[in-house]
Amino acid sequence: MLFDRVLIANRGEIAVRIARTLRGLGITSVAVHTPSDAAARHVREADVALQVPSYLDGEAIVGAALESGAQAVHPGYGFLAENAGFARRCSAAGLVFVGPPAEAIEAMGDKIRAKATVSAAGVPVVPGGAEPGDVLAEWRDFPALIKPSAGGGGKGMVLVRSAAELPDALESARRTARAAFGDGTLLIERYVENPRHIEIQILADAHGDVVHLGERECSLQRRHQKIIEEAPSPFVTPETRARMGAAAVEAARAVGYVGAGTVEFIVDGTTGAHHFMEMNTRLQVEHPVTELVTGLDLVALQLRVAAGEPLPFGQPDVRLDGHAVEARVYAEDPARGFLPTGGRVLLLREPGDQGSAATGQTVVRVDSGLVEGGVVGSEFDPMLSKVVVRAPDRAAALRALDRALARTAVLGVVTNIPFLRALAAHPAVRAGELDTGLVERVLPGLLPAVEAPQEVLAAAALVFHAMPQGDDPWQVTDGWRLGERAWTTWRLQSRDGVHAIQVRGLPEESAEVRIGDETVPARIRRDGAGLAVTLGGRGEHYLCVRHADTLWLGRDGASWTFTRHLIGDPGDRPGAAAAGDGVVRSPMPGTVLLVKAQVGDRVSEGQPLVIVEAMKMEHTVTAPRDGVLSELPAQAGRPVDMDAVLAVVTAEEA
Structure with a gap:
């Protein structure tokens, strides 16, 4: 029998996504939140919400679950999802932990122990060594990859190409491991050049049945962080899928696994040989692509397995239909070295869920934790949402992803959407010629230009020209005078400098803008919360919002900011000192x-x-x-x- 009430021990897009399935099953959802997250979207969409000091405070979360009357706790991913102690604390309090047994979490959470366990079960592993001992300091098989033993998600991983780099790399990896996971133990492995990162989704029930749901291609990464994922892989053949799937099932059986989990492999892009990397004992960020090609709801299956039900299907029943691609939208600025950003979401536009795989339509799905007016701070992971599409074939899926990203706007926070569109359109990506080093090799060609295009500058000047400048009639900027209207010069400050743009006329009726040496007719009209700007007969749709003295202008997933630059201003941004x-x-x-x-x-x-x-x-x-x-x-x-x-x-x- 399924649960009546489930507490979600997480936040952001995954908490919203879990609540959606709970709602569909008629189960009451209980959210937890920190004081700074009280107005977050996952709180608004839950049936009940309770405050806790931290998402890492297991005692407080268990207390909230008991107070709310929840029967089970779903940890999502991150935070306490792979914390064996938290799983045990839930069980001790009479709560069902929607995840694997604590013993399986411990076995696979320690990468050193995990490799030994699956190797004994006959699963191929990458050659390497681990602490304790002097194996790391004495390692001489380069290139090599250092990893936190207790880690995941690429955090703390450092690529080392020579013995000279090793001491600093060990120091950095150990510091990150201690900060992120509370454990500085490291391991080292031979680095496979130009590998593909392919993972297998598995499901196991408490009755001894284990199945796999095919693979996900996760090779598009930057600094070991996944960016775009897809299912199925364009590289994997049915024979390879069967071999890797069988290995993943054996890895799960080796630790008595129950629930949803992912076995990650490094695959040689030339020979196809696969090696076990690690097992994630939780739901993965990229699980939606598997859901869209299998037609299964992994969260619903997690809940049923946790409630003691057997899997409702066997391995022969699993079918992969169509192709799905997911892009992760981050609060980061690719033009500034992918530095994290933040701010208040002043205007939000996301493509709504649409389409049906059952009828062969293209499916668009957005898993998002964003809400208009919400603040994106620096205390949590920078991932804001995931844009996911499914189409009959891979080429159609990539085209659909580009369209969906172009319809996404987050004004007030700089995001990586232009970078995602450029990556998805790259010829190597379109051809399926992927490896984990591809993004770094082609990165310069994917970065958005810092300079605002001339038509964007013109649109910004037109918007400023249309805005009231005060109550004094002498401040009206329509340029009226006897004869013809005068030009008004707008000096706009953007991240790449100061620009002088000339406008004259009334933007709502008829105006002109000088773009370089060209004078073009221009017009602006309101279009919902956005503005439709026409320049020289070309229809260009912009979303626009003004906050304090800053104008945010967005189009096709990209955004720019402008402020008025008055005569006498220094002309430099605060951080642009030479x-x-x-x-x-x-x-x-x-x-x-x-x-x-x-x-x-x-x-x-x-x-x-x-x-x-x-x-x-x-x-x-x-x-x-x-x-x-x-x-x-x-x-x-x-x-x-x-x-x-x-x-x-x-x-x-x-």
């Missing part, structure tokens, strides 16, 4: 993790000074020139805003 002035500023909002120098130290250009952490990412800020560290406002453990001064390096002669 390297020659010696001022070191924070490239993102976050927390100072480590200060690596002291006032009075002689430093050289490029020397690491401060490490800033935001959204579980580290960024090393370096000295902009040779000199002496004369000021050091940065302090470890203290929060900093974007463009805050961290240090000042003064030339020695000064």
